[in-house]
Amino acid sequence: MSAVHSAVTRRLDDGGSAARDPLTVARARALRMGIDIGGSKIEVVLVEHGRVIALDRLPTGYGARQVLANTAALASTLAANVGLDLADIGAVGVGIPGAIESGTGRVRHAVNLGIDDLALGSELSALLGVPVRIENDVNAAGLGAFHALGLARNASIAYLNLGTGLAAGLVLQGTLWRGSRGTAGEIGHMPVVQDGPLCACGQRGCLELYTSGSGLARMWPAAPGQALAELHKAVAAGDRAAIDVHRTWIEGIASAVRALVLTLDVDSVIIGGGLSTHHPSLLDEVRGVLTEWSARSSFLKMLDLPSRVVLPPTGLPVAALGAALLGEPR
Ligand SMILES: [Zn+2]
Known part of the structure; x- marks a missing residue:
């Protein structure tokens, strides 16, 4: 201890x-x-x-x-x-x-x-x-991230957790929102690839399969807990397959951010969870993808997605x- x-x-x-x-x-x-x-x-x-x-x-x-x-x-x-x-x-x-x-x-x-x-x-x-x-x-x-960021009492946030799975905690107008059956924010199980791989939930092609820790390990097999580090090494070495997997991962996170803003119009999406703390350039990379998408859509550009993505206070x-x-x- x-x-x-x-x-x-x-x-x-x-x-x-x-x-x-x-x-x-x-x-x-x-x-x-x-x-x-x-x-x-x-x-x-x-x-x-x-x-x-x-x-x-x-x-x-x-x-x-x-x-x-x-x-x-x-x-x-x-x-x-x-x-x-x-x-x-x-x-x-x-x-x-x-x-x-x-x-x-x-x-x-x-x-x-x-x-x-x-x-x-x-x-x-x-x-x-x-x-x-x-x-x-x-x-x-x-709730903790909302408080730690010192946001206004009536602010609204989504806390996107990049853990073993992928889910969001929602604090809307200062109050935790669980939904009618406690499943609000379970965006990891939104199918994004038709006829994609089978998810543990029974559906196919869920966002979690591309964006969570388990999804990363599925796309880039490595020793337990080492997928992201191994992927980074391969990206740094110029491995084409690794670059594609990394891009898929970052695009998955950006998709989650976009879905949360389009659904709830939260002030901020806070990216947290174990994967985020081991990837210092994550915020810049997610913002980069959102900026690319916004350049092709005046509607997305209006939403100003890159500036709405933040990290929780460190430590x-x-x-x-x-x-x-x-x-x-x-
Ligand atoms: Zn699923």
């Missing part, structure tokens, strides 16, 4: 006394804890007045029982390290991949975590002794931050 909490421990002890001190308890009520359960690590943050003041991490583990136990252990450890009783904290929120049953906090089909069905909200709440809100991880990241755990802010009144 990392040890980034020592400075924060001091900061929280500034009040000068133990966690049960009334002043400290009052301060704890204003704190929010956010937890991001990812494929490889769980990240936990403490947020005070919208600012991350403590952070810790732990490997996720695999399967419902292990993920639950590790999440509870990490939350308890962080609270103990800063001298807080978890029961005093104002709010705890969790972002996790999978289909979330809104209201109950039940998680289904979190395939990468080995979770088929887990009553995460109630079970984690029982372990921590505090109510817990559960949200889809991409939605949580969208901020946006998904954990967003999880901490779940349910916060606007």
Whole structure:
């Protein structure tokens, strides 16, 4: 486990006394804890007045029982390290991949975590002794990125997550938008190539097959997690096939941006997720494709797509931050 909490421990002890001190308890009520359960690590943050003041991490583990136990252990450890009783904290929120049953906090089909069905909200709440809100991880990241960028309260964004899959978190006029069945923003499963390869969803030619981490690995097979690095090497060496695959990948991202703006007319599309952080020139390349398309269409040119694509602030755990802010009144 990392040890980034020592400075924060001091900061929280500034009040000068133990966690049960009334002043400290009052301060704890204003704190929010956010937890991001990812494929490889769980990240936990403490947020005070919208600012991350403590952070810790732990490997996720695999399967419902292990993920639950590790999440509870990490939350308890962080609270103990800063001298807080978890029961005093104002709010705890969790972002996790999978289909979330809104209201109950039940998680289904979190395939990468080995979770088929887990009553995460109630079970984690029982372990921590505090109510817990559960949200889809991409939605949580969208909320966190919205906040981290310091946008106007009534701004609208789409957070395009380039992870193993491809999906967008939508914050419309400052409020997370889940849709009527919780599937808003699942643009990875829009078919874009008729009779294309079979997708895990049962359709053919889905955008995710060309634009996500798994799509990249499909188009440019390499050791796990190495597809983008290997592709870059081949592009740098002038490999024609690699250049074509790279172009397909960037065009897929640009298509997603265009679809999100045409559907929702959001102020910005924020490109996040694991793939974006390992590709420094991504923003310029996506903007380049959008600029090419705009040169051929006065309609697209009017939409000013290149200037509406942005990256989230670097170094901020946006998904954990967003999880901490779940349910916060606007
Ligand atoms: Zn699909």
